[in-house]
Amino acid sequence: MIILDTSAFVAGFDPFSSKEELFTVAAVKKEILEDSTAWVRFETAADTGRLKVRTPEEDFVCKVKKSATLVGDSFFLSNVDQQVLALALQLKTQGFSPLIATDDYSIQNVADQMDVEFASLATFGIRFRLQWKRYCPACHKRYPANYGSNKCSVCDTELKRKPLKRKLLDR
Template sequence: MVLDTSAFLAGYDPFSVNESQVTVPSVEEELRTNSITWVRFKTAAENGKIKIKTPTEECWKKAKASANMVGDSFFLSETDTQLLALALEFKAEGFNPQIVTDDYSIQNVATQMGIEFASLATFGIRRLLEWMRYCPACHTEYPADYGSTMCTVCGTELKRKPRRTAKT
């Protein structure tokens, strides 16, 4: 299981799943802003329930190329690309990785790369996560699908954070 940030924020419980679970360092970074989720994530990581791994550069390049091919690279964050790269790496090692995500762009690129995914509903989670982008330097906020990855005010690269979780 390759886990994205939204899975954790939506209430995914690593202890409820027996399969090996893995994520990338930037997911850990994105979760730091959310205290309850952060505690659960940290506990799971310390118990070895979740492994945190950086994908190889080779796999990262392949994931990026696949995202460009399906035209979704623009909507993928660096974290998303790394998760896809990590899944690719495990597949190359003979595993059968599954990305846990509700993000359509990740799902599209995963399909392109022949990698399986599972939506959060599979785990009984029915909350949708809304992202927003923001500038870490001048704090200007942008919509998640904003047409640039740079802040128009000061030129800093934008980061993302959850707006709030909406129950469906």
């Protein structure tokens, strides 16, 4: 069972080349450039039933947000990313073994935190699960991972992030 992120379609994943059951969320389609090859593949696969488009339950979106906050990726996950992760987590709790196909490092980091399998298509993927911290490079003020702005509240400098902890993945 494979859960497809936008990056899977953009990287050229062909839903008809896999024998696995394929899932995604409706919002993925909105991130794909209309009339592109990726968009045509998405549309065709969804229309023929090869790709199942599902909406995850809100409970699982909340669990994803908590996991993303733990590793410091909450600010860097879009709503679509959260839904993809939530769908995978929901299917996992239903007894399935989902694998998220994505090249998005933040999705991979949070997936590993939640013990959900993932695979990269066009990149090497992550080797370490990172716990991030956000900080201001000018005044050195630290911010929680889920701080809602890109700017420092003291000096208005754009925030940066750096790894606080890293753990080698068991892959």
